[in-house]
Amino acid sequence: SLTEKLQKVFRRLSNQGKVTEQDVNEALREVRIALLEADVHFKVVKDFISRVRERAVGQEVLESLTATQQVIKIVHEELINLLGDGAEGIRFAPKPPTVILLCGLQGSGKTTTAAKLGLWLRKQGRRPMLVAADVHRPAAVQQLKVLGQNLQIPVFAIDGSRDAVRIAHEALQTAIQQGNDVVILDTAGRLHIDNEMMEEVRRVKEATHPDEILLVLDAMTGQDAVRVAEEFHRQLEVDGFILTKLDGDTRGGAAISIRAVVGKPIKFVGIGEKPDALDVFHPDRMAGRILG
Amino acid sequence: LTGRGRVDEELFEELEEVLLTADINVHTTMQVLDDLRRAVREQRLKEPSEVKSVLKESLLASLQSGGDSALKVSPVPPTVYLFVGVNGVGKTTSIAKLAYRLRQQGKSVILAAGDTFRAAAIDQLEVWAQRVGATLIKHREGADPSAVIYDAIAAARNRGVDYVLADTAGRLHTRSNLMEELKKVYRVAEKALGRPPDEVLLVLDATTGQNAIRQAQEFVQAVNVTGIVLAKLDGTARGGAVITIHDELKVPIKLVGVGEKPADIEDFDAEEFITALLG
Numbered sequence A: 001s002l003t004e005k006l007q008k009v010f011r012r013l014s015n016q017g018k019v020t021e022q023d024v025n026e027a028l029r030e031v032r033i034a035l036l037e038a039d040v041h042f043k044v045v046k047d048f049i050s051r052v053r054e055r056a057v058g059q060e061v062l063e064s065l066t067a068t069q070q071v072i073k074i075v076h077e078e079l080i081n082l083l084g085d086g087a088e089g090i091r092f093a094p095k096p097p098t099v100i101l102l103c104g105l106q107g108s109g110k111t112t113t114a115a116k117l118g119l120w121l122r123k124q125g126r127r128p129m130l131v132a133a134d135v136h137r138p139a140a141v142q143q144l145k146v147l148g149q150n151l152q153i154p155v156f157a158i159d160g161s162r163d164a165v166r167i168a169h170e171a172l173q174t175a176i177q178q179g180n181d182v183v184i185l186d187t188a189g190r191l192h193i194d195n196e197m198m199e200e201v202r203r204v205k206e207a208t209h210p211d212e213i214l215l216v217l218d219a220m221t222g223q224d225a226v227r228v229a230e231e232f233h234r235q236l237e238v239d240g241f242i243l244t245k246l247d248g249d250t251r252g253g254a255a256i257s258i259r260a261v262v263g264k265p266i267k268f269v270g271i272g273e274k275p276d277a278l279d280v281f282h283p284d285r286m287a288g289r290i291l292g
Numbered sequence B: 001l002t003g004r005g006r007v008d009e010e011l012f013e014e015l016e017e018v019l020l021t022a023d024i025n026v027h028t029t030m031q032v033l034d035d036l037r038r039a040v041r042e043q044r045l046k047e048p049s050e051v052k053s054v055l056k057e058s059l060l061a062s063l064q065s066g067g068d069s070a071l072k073v074s075p076v077p078p079t080v081y082l083f084v085g086v087n088g089v090g091k092t093t094s095i096a097k098l099a100y101r102l103r104q105q106g107k108s109v110i111l112a113a114g115d116t117f118r119a120a121a122i123d124q125l126e127v128w129a130q131r132v133g134a135t136l137i138k139h140r141e142g143a144d145p146s147a148v149i150y151d152a153i154a155a156a157r158n159r160g161v162d163y164v165l166a167d168t169a170g171r172l173h174t175r176s177n178l179m180e181e182l183k184k185v186y187r188v189a190e191k192a193l194g195r196p197p198d199e200v201l202l203v204l205d206a207t208t209g210q211n212a213i214r215q216a217q218e219f220v221q222a223v224n225v226t227g228i229v230l231a232k233l234d235g236t237a238r239g240g241a242v243i244t245i246h247d248e249l250k251v252p253i254k255l256v257g258v259g260e261k262p263a264d265i266e267d268f269d270a271e272e273f274i275t276a277l278l279g
C-alpha cells in the first residue's frame, strides 16, 4: 500500500528528526506512481504532486517520526478537495417533469443506470418514466422495457422508430399528460469523436431541455477519461457524472481526473448489476480507494 | 510525437507522457525507458527520430514474441470459441462480428446464448444471429449457461456445423461465485468436446486502464484464456495495458474491434497498434 511504501522511504532517515527535500521528493515519487497506477490522468497527477509538494515542503518541520502520516494526510486532504463534496443529488425542476439525460460511451452502464435511477427516485416518492431513446443497439429498447417491467416503472418507447429525438420529445409530452414528474432518457452509447452521434444527442437535448445531463462513465476507464469527459462537456454541457462498476477492484482514478478537469460533481456511483445497486458519491471513500 | 531537435531528458519526459497516457503500466513504462536510455548510450543515438524508432522496435518485439495470433481451427468440426470478460466490454458484439466474417467465408455458425442473466441478452444475440445468418441456440432466461453451451456443441455435431461461438454473461473478476460459474461453463464445454474449447477469448475494452491487467490475471487463472479481443479501439483510447498483459501473461492479442457494425473487426496487427499508440 502507499502507506507502507512511504514508511519505507522515511524509515531510512537517521534519527535527526528532520526530513530533507530529497526525502520529500522520494515520497512524492511513490505518491505519483500510486496515482498513475490508479488511472489518475497524467496531467492531473502532475498538478496534484506539485500542490502536495508545496504543502509538504512548506510545512515548518516534517518530523521524521510522523513524516509518513503527515504526507498521507496531505495527499488524502488534497484528494478530497479535488473530489468535491458528495452532497449533490438530482436538481429537480421547479415545475415538473424533471428531465434527466443519460449519455456516455458504449457499454458504460447507461441503460442499467436508468433503471436504477428510476427505482431510486420512486423510493423518494417520485413518479418516474424511463425513455428508450437508444434506437441503435440491438434489443436496447427491449432491455429497458424488461428492466422497467421488473420494477413496475413505465417505459416509453416507439417500437421500430429510428428517431431518438422524436421518441424523447413524445415521451416528454406523454409524461406531462400522465403526471410523471421525472423523465429519465436512456440514449445509445456513442464515441465523443463520432460527429453524427454527438449531433443526435445534442438534438435530443434541444428537444427536451434536460434539467440534468449526466455522463455515465465506467470506473475502470483509464487515461481516456479526461478526453471523453471534456468532449461530452464541450458539446453538451454536462451537469455531473455517474461512475459505474465500482463494485469491482478498479481504483477509480478517473473520478479524480474528470472532476479536476471538468469541475462538475460525481453524483452517483453504480455498485452492482441489480436495480438497487446505486449509491450517492462518497468522496472520502473514493479517496481511500484511489490511494489503495 | 516530438518535433524536438535533441536527445535529452526533456525528450524522455515527452516519451514518458506518450506511454503513460496510452495506459501503459507505470512499471512497464519505467522499464521501457530505462532500456531506451541504455540503448541511446550504447548506440550513441543523436536524433530524436532514431530514439523513437528504437522505442517502436522494442515495443514491437515485446508484442510479437509469444503465442500465435491466428485463431485456432479444429481439424474436426465444430471449432468452438468461448467469449468471456467483464460487463459491457463488447463480448456479444464481437461474437456477432466474428460470425459475420465466418459466414462471409462460407462457414456455418451456431451462436450459443450463454448469457442467461442480463435483461434482453438473449434478444440481443438473436437479432445478430438473424442479421449474420447464424443459428441461435438458446434456453430460457435464468437457465444454466453450461446447459446452453452443451446443447450448442451437441447441435453443431449433429448438424455438421463448422463453428460454435459461445456468449457468456459479463462478470467482474472479483465475484468468485460468477468466476466459479464460468469455470463450470468451461469444464462442460471441454467435456462436450472431448478437448478444451479451441479458443477462450477474453474481451477487453480499450478504454479500460490498469484494471485490464487485473481482469486478465483473474480470467487467465480461471479459464485458460488463449487470446484477447481488444474492443473499441476506434475511440481515442490506445489500449496500452495489453502490453503488460502480453509481457506477463503471454496471452496473444488476436482480434481488434473497431466499431459497432458487423465488418468492424480486424486481425491484430502489432505494427499498426504500436504506430497508433506512439502517435
Ligand SMILES: Nc1nc2c(ncn2[C@@H]2O[C@H](COP(=O)(O)OP(=O)(O)OP(=O)(O)O)[C@@H](O)[C@H]2O)c(=O)[nH]1
Residues within 6 Å of the ligand: A105, A106, A107, A108, A109, A110, A111, A112, A113, A134, A137, A140, A187, A188, A189, A190, A244, A245, A246, A247, A248, A269, A270, A271, A272, A273, A277, B087, B088, B118, B170, B172
Ligand atoms: N458489476 C456492475 N455491472 C454493471 C454496473 N452498471 C452496469 N453494469 C453492467 O454493465 C453491462 C453494460 O450495461 P448497460 O446498461 O447495457 O450499458 P450501456 O451503457 O447502456 O451500453 P450501451 O447502450 O451499449 O452503450 C451490463 O452487463 C450491466 O449489467 C455496475 O455498477 N456494476
Ligand SMILES: Nc1nc2c(ncn2[C@@H]2O[C@H](COP(=O)(O)OP(=O)(O)OP(=O)(O)O)[C@@H](O)[C@H]2O)c(=O)[nH]1
Residues within 6 Å of the ligand: A106, A107, A137, A189, A191, B085, B086, B087, B088, B089, B090, B091, B092, B093, B094, B115, B118, B121, B168, B169, B170, B171, B203, B231, B232, B233, B234, B235, B256, B257, B258, B259, B260, B264
Ligand atoms: N465503438 C465501438 N463500440 C463497440 C465495439 N464493440 C462493442 N461495442 C459496443 O459496446 C456496447 C456493449 O457491447 P456488448 O457486445 O453488449 O458488450 P458485452 O460485453 O456483451 O456486454 P454485457 O453482456 O452486458 O457484459 C454496445 O453498444 C456495442 O455496440 C467496438 O469495437 N467499437
Ligand SMILES: [Mg+2]
Residues within 6 Å of the ligand: A110, A111, A112, A134, A137, A140, A187, A188, A189
Ligand atoms: Mg444501453
Ligand SMILES: [Mg+2]
Residues within 6 Å of the ligand: B091, B092, B093, B115, B121, B167, B168, B169, B170
Ligand atoms: Mg453481452
